[in-house]
Amino acid sequence: MNSKPASGRLKKIISFLKEAEKMKSVERIACLRGGKRRENDAEHSWHLALMVITFEKELEIDFDVGKALKLTAVHDLLEIYCGDCWSANEKEKKEKKKRELQAAEKTFALLPSDLATEFRALWDEYEAGETTEAKIVKALDKICYPLQYGISEKIVYYPENESAWGERMAYAMPRCKFSPVLTEVLEQLLDELHAMKLECVHPDEFERE
Numbered sequence: 001m002n003s004k005p006a007s008g009r010l011k012k013i014i015s016f017l018k019e020a021e022k023m024k025s026v027e028r029i030a031c032l033r034g035g036k037r038r039e040n041d042a043e044h045s046w047h048l049a050l051m052v053i054t055f056e057k058e059l060e061i062d063f064d065v066g067k068a069l070k071l072t073a074v075h076d077l078l079e080i081y082c083g084d085c086w087s088a089n090e091k092e093k094k095e096k097k098k099r100e101l102q103a104a105e106k107t108f109a110l111l112p113s114d115l116a117t118e119f120r121a122l123w124d125e126y127e128a129g130e131t132t133e134a135k136i137v138k139a140l141d142k143i144c145y146p147l148q149y150g151i152s153e154k155i156v157y158y159p160e161n162e163s164a165w166g167e168r169m170a171y172a173m174p175r176c177k178f179s180p181v182l183t184e185v186l187e188q189l190l191d192e193l194h195a196m197k198l199e200c201v202h203p204d205e206f207e208r209e
Contacts, residue, residue, distance in 0.1 A: 009112050016111050019110055022080040023045070023077065025040060026079050027040055029084070030156055032148075032152060033151050035154050044076065045072060048137070048140055049072045051144070052065065052136065052140060055181070055182075059181050059182070062132075071122055074123050075141070082099040139175045139179065143176070143186055146186065146193055153196065
């Protein structure tokens, strides 16, 4: 095979894609159907992308679906370096944000400069949550939790206190308020979970089953 060697640009892109594959090994809090293992970031991002295109017509909102899918693809990329975690208080939120910013710098620096700028801008847009596309993706990202909990029939959470689950869902609702459809979807999923009377399970518990 006498093909010419890849350019420096293509080598960087290939190297980035190989590194991004680590998303498949980043465990999230929720577990999959049957509770055999925890969901990973790549699976979550795929499911979130599917939600974006599935709800496109239901939302009755004029938005750029392509942009929303790009936000979906990059929103958790940096977790290949900092992992997925929930912050329980303001101190932990600040520490989490610091780790994420450091991870973002490291992640996007793997790309050619123009793509690094584009990907970082997409991540910043998602984090800010101000554009229509970012609002939609953030809302659906929050909806993913009760959706996955209902599928697995396990609410996996670090139960530091009795109100932890309620606080988390109270945090999700404001993200959905801009859309009557997404508010209805979240309420439906929460009602289903309440009817199932599921107890919070520590992430380590189902791994020992």
